[in-house]
Amino acid sequence: RARLTARISRSKWKQLKENAPANGVTPSVLLLTKFTEVLRTQTESKRFSLVLTMVNRPPIHKDIERVVGHLISTTIFLPSPSSELSFVEQAQKNQKQLWADLEHGAVSAIRVLRELRSAKSLPDGFVLPVVFTSMLGVADFKQENGFDERLIDSANSTPQIYLDHQVWEINEELVLSWDIAPDRIDLEFSASLFEQYKTALESEAAGDSTTSNA
DSSP states (O other): OEEEEEEEOHHHHHHHHHHHHHTTOOHHHHHHHHHHHHHHTTOSSSOOOEEEEEEOOOSSSTTGGGOOSOOEEEEEEOOOOOSSSOHHHHHHHHHHHHHHHHTTTTSOHHHHHHHHHHTTOSOTTOOOOEEEEEOTTTOEEOGGGTOOOOOOOOOOOOTTOSEEEEEEEETTEEEEEEEEOTTTSOHHHHHHHHHHHHHHHHHHHTTOOOSSOO
C-alpha cells in the first residue's frame, strides 16, 4: 500500500467548516461531495457507488459510550450524478440522500453485497473499490492535550479496496489521507488526482469553486 497525505490549513479548514452548515450540510458531506466530484472527472460512467464507513454506537445499552474500540458501520452510497447542479446543490442532495441511507444503517454494506451475491444479482468479480471514511468529531488530536500527533505507521490493506480516503483533524487543521493499491491505480496518476482534490478544497474555502460540474 502507498499513502498520500496533505493538510488544509487551520484558516481554510475553518472557512470550510463555516461554509458547510451555512449551506445546510455537514463538513463531512462537503468533503465527500468534493471527493466524488474529482473522482467523476476520471470515470467512464457518471453514476458510481462507494462505501462509506462511520463510527456507529447504537443506543443498545446505557454504557455504550464506555465501550472501548472502533464500532464501525458501512453503507453503500450513490452520489448525485447531475451535471446541472451547482456544487452546493450537489452537496445538499448528497446530504439528503445520506440521511435517508442512514435510516437503514442496521443493514451494513457487507450484508447488502453478500445478499446480492447470494441472489446472483452481481456480476462475477464485482467490487466497490473506493471507501470514504470521515473521523471528524471522532479523532481530533492536539499536542497541548498531551497526545503526540505524529503518525508512525498506518495502512489499509483490505484487498478489495483500491482507494481508501480518510479525513480527520489535527490541531484544528484538516488531514487528508489516501491509501492506494499501487497494483490497481498508478501512483503518479493518484498523486495528480490527490493534488487536484486538495486544490479544489482550498478553492472552495476561498470562494473560488465552480458553480457547476460540467
